[in-house]
Amino acid sequence: MKTDLIGVPADYSAILRRAMDSLFRTFENFSEGTLIVDADARIVWINERYAARFGFADSRQAIGLDCETVIPNSLMREVVQTGKPILLDMLENGREPLVVMRLPLKDEAGRTVGAVGFALFDEMKSLTPLFSHYSRVQEELIAARQSLAQARRAKYTLASFVGTSAASLEVKRQARRASYVDSPVLLLGETGTGKELLVHAIHGTSARAKGPLVTVNVAAIPDTLLEVEFFGAAPGAYTGVERRGRVGKFELANGGTLFLDEIGDMPLPLQGKLLRVLQDQEFEPLGSNRIVRTDVRIVAATSADLPALVAAGRFRADLFYRLNVLTIHAPPLRARRSDIEALAYAILEDLSTPGRGGHGRHFELQDDALRLLAAYDWPGNVRELRNTLERAVMLCDTERIDARTLAPFIGASVLPDRGSIAGAAPASNPGSAFASADRKAEAAAQVQPGGTDSYAQAMADFERRYLCDALRATGGRVAEAAARIGMGRATLYKKIAALNIAI
Numbered sequence: 001m002k003t004d005l006i007g008v009p010a011d012y013s014a015i016l017r018r019a020m021d022s023l024f025r026t027f028e029n030f031s032e033g034t035l036i037v038d039a040d041a042r043i044v045w046i047n048e049r050y051a052a053r054f055g056f057a058d059s060r061q062a063i064g065l066d067c068e069t070v071i072p073n074s075l076m077r078e079v080v081q082t083g084k085p086i087l088l089d090m091l092e093n094g095r096e097p098l099v100v101m102r103l104p105l106k107d108e109a110g111r112t113v114g115a116v117g118f119a120l121f122d123e124m125k126s127l128t129p130l131f132s133h134y135s136r137v138q139e140e141l142i143a144a145r146q147s148l149a150q151a152r153r154a155k156y157t158l159a160s161f162v163g164t165s166a167a168s169l170e171v172k173r174q175a176r177r178a179s180y181v182d183s184p185v186l187l188l189g190e191t192g193t194g195k196e197l198l199v200h201a202i203h204g205t206s207a208r209a210k211g212p213l214v215t216v217n218v219a220a221i222p223d224t225l226l227e228v229e230f231f232g233a234a235p236g237a238y239t240g241v242e243r244r245g246r247v248g249k250f251e252l253a254n255g256g257t258l259f260l261d262e263i264g265d266m267p268l269p270l271q272g273k274l275l276r277v278l279q280d281q282e283f284e285p286l287g288s289n290r291i292v293r294t295d296v297r298i299v300a301a302t303s304a305d306l307p308a309l310v311a312a313g314r315f316r317a318d319l320f321y322r323l324n325v326l327t328i329h330a331p332p333l334r335a336r337r338s339d340i341e342a343l344a345y346a347i348l349e350d351l352s353t354p355g356r357g358g359h360g361r362h363f364e365l366q367d368d369a370l371r372l373l374a375a376y377d378w379p380g381n382v383r384e385l386r387n388t389l390e391r392a393v394m395l396c397d398t399e400r401i402d403a404r405t406l407a408p409f410i411g412a413s414v415l416p417d418r419g420s421i422a423g424a425a426p427a428s429n430p431g432s433a434f435a436s437a438d439r440k441a442e443a444a445a446q447v448q449p450g451g452t453d454s455y456a457q458a459m460a461d462f463e464r465r466y467l468c469d470a471l472r473a474t475g476g477r478v479a480e481a482a483a484r485i486g487m488g489r490a491t492l493y494k495k496i497a498a499l500n501i502a503i
């Protein structure tokens, strides 16, 4: 018989015996103690070290005794009775705990004829690095779970939705009604009108408030990854960073609410799959045969014109009808100008809290400033209002904000496609003279008229530079950049993709 082991007999049973001998000797030499018991758990052999540890001056005095008589709390009897090893265990015996391993001994027919036990360590400090690593990982896991659970709770209530105009009161009435039932909700409205705030309020007042609120921003996730994001994947189901598999948002949201933001951006094939899950309440994660049942309430939102997408064949009509059970229209700010003052003061109060932009100062809006705010059209809605006031309080020295102080900031965070760069403020805006002068200077510094670029090309270049600057200023954090420039996250993600900006 051939063998690659030099000097080793070419007989596998001899090799096996030699391996077992060697293994036994190694353990016997390096462990704190070794013993062998017979089928009745009586000691048939124990080394001197181990016997001495339990008070026997001579190991022979222990032979024939029950294992528990010699070693309190010994589990050798369990091993001979079950025939199963206990590979790693702690033996507490009133002194230093021992880390032990117990193995059954079998005869040719496979019957258990005894057991051998090794006390591997008596100094727990040899295991301290392992234990401290384990407990650190454990603590981190608990902290991560707690902060995730916290993040998945509702952050806003209906009281956070500021506004007493007829339009705002109607929105709140509908949101309250939506929180009493369990059917899908569709939130429609321009960017920054408070759709996400309403989702939190609806979930927080609903019977599912104790369950998680999980958000998927459909526009922010590449189409190819959306299916996994929704339904999860079995380990090894796809090649990517996460070969270990992934739990989908549908499973994470079980018992709670799943918020599908920018649903209008969902690719058609996935719309079909979503519809099936909504009907059957079950799905299979990618690459698995496991059926996952899910009890999830869907709240979807979009700033897109969903009926127009249906008419254009880009959104499934059956999914639209399934979602369009309770529809809430979040009105744009220009349609509820009477809310602007209350909103502005709520935002200023928030900014005054220490750690926010206002550094504990208390701001007051002069009448002309209020008129200026009320006259502007706010294409970025409440988000833009917040952004404008945040910039103003950060950069102005006085706590009494008048129109002249405020004007340069109004419209400054509007993106080119929402108004033009230069002179973006509407004609009705009394601050446009200041604002447009600033923006004109900014635009002139970047775009060279009379160059060879077409107007469209110059605009695209400007937009790219503007967004890159905003992203650079926030270290590439898209949500933060979007908030700073008064743009919806989803819109910014779309622009990043369209302009091929690397983040």
Ligand SMILES: Nc1ncnc2c1ncn2[C@@H]1O[C@H](COP(=O)(O)OP(=O)(O)OP(=O)(O)O)[C@@H](O)[C@H]1O
Pocket: 160, 161, 162, 163, 189, 190, 191, 192, 193, 194, 195, 196, 197, 198, 302, 303, 330, 343, 346, 382, 383, 386, 487, 488, 489, 490
């Ligand atoms: N009525 C309101 N009262 C108080 N704050 C509001 C109100 N509406 C919106 N906000 C605030 O404005 C910002 C934008 O709101 P939110 O993110 O809910 O808008 P959205 O409609 O979901 O926007 P997008 O479609 O771009 O995601 C948030 O800071 C939110 O707290």
